Amino acid sequence: MQSPARILVVDDHEDIRAPLAAFLGRYGLEVSTAVDGRQMHALLAREHFDLVLLDVMLPGEDGLSLCRHVHEHLGIPVILLTAMADPADRIAGLELGADDYVVKPFDPRELVARIRGIFRRMKLSQRQSRVLPEQISRYAFGNWLLDLARRELRGNDGQIVELSATEFRLLRTFVENANTVLSREKLLDLMNRGDAPVFDRSVDSQVSRLRKKLEDDARHPRLLRTAWGDGYLFSASVEAVPS
Template sequence: MDTLPHIAVVDDHQEIRELVARYLEQHGYQVTEGESAAAFLKLLETEVFDLVVLDIMMPGKDGFSLCRELRQFTQLPVIFLTAVAEDADRIIGLEIGADDYLTKPFNPRELLARIRAVLRRSQAGSQENRITVEHGTKLRFEDRVLDVTRQEVTGDDGVSIPLSSAEFRLLSVFLEHPGKVLSRDELLDLTSGREADVWDRSIDNQVSRLRKKIELDPKSPSLIKTFWGDGYCFTGTVSRA
């Protein structure tokens, strides 16, 4: 089940959620339902999604607001599925970062086709743009450069700061997954191969030490941000130096 694409369906109408979930599950997807923006944000604390099907008109935070919030730290594909059919709203949805926009009433087969198309584009883009931390390379993030061979970070002022092995592994993981919220468990998996205890809070300590070396103000970090519970997200722009 873990290898199936994981789709979130966020809609305050239970009938719509269940209809979409059943149909997608019949066609090979793992589906998790959320009845509101708040419920979906709570799910993000523990779940990793490949795409979200999102309603606009919901109690509390609406779909537009949730999409804007998501775009601050992730490129998770978003398809709006909504009764809001005005052209102006469709344009707004796409301008704030949605990948597609489908109005109700809808044909489940069309929704499935759009999901498949968006996932193909997303997967192709992630493979094309992904930067891997390899020996001999230098990676720039904001005004700093990581020298992978030397395992040190150099600022525009020319001052080099050496990293411990643990700090280097952690920074490497963040640079390979910019814009993605990574839970403590995921960071343990990616940095230590789950050799450490899953309840080990050493990740928090490592993040704190790494912030002191790469953040202008470690007490108010702008590169490694904390999101919802135990998640951390690297929000800087990464490129080859």
């Protein structure tokens, strides 16, 4: 029988730390708590955890510094919790290695969904790591199949959707980085590995065109979602299909 995922909640506010631990426990998660970086380091040194929920504003060593340590030395997923809603703060946390960023006050059910999303991505990454990148010929997601060799997008009904060269590169970038928030700058960096440059001003319009081809309702997208202030998120379970 699979053991429950172990979560470490690091927050100096008892009125947040204790209720959150109790709530997560109701979802089958095993939770430990720490009030600051010192306690966090002590627990991580003697116990295994699958994910850390880390408050940014902590006494002593702050959450961003702690996040960098966990990312660089332990490789454990981190979700940052903060009362700061400034997009620049969120981007700073993500660049330091955080896997997600939740602004207080938050709905605990949303936090559970984000935790589960990270675990799903980890399992998918583990499966895909068994396949060498050069062996991948297609990506399957939702009702679609992206054929890399043919540069085609095909629906489950067999219908082929025409993609421009830029749309193909954009979609490939999204499926290869599924369930990860990508800023416009990061998208450009990933897409510009080919010979034809993509300009910043075209990213939003290309995403809009791609939505019209992928989504049942482009005004309410389910796959290619906007992460307001941060960029875009391709929300899908993607399976890499080897040659």
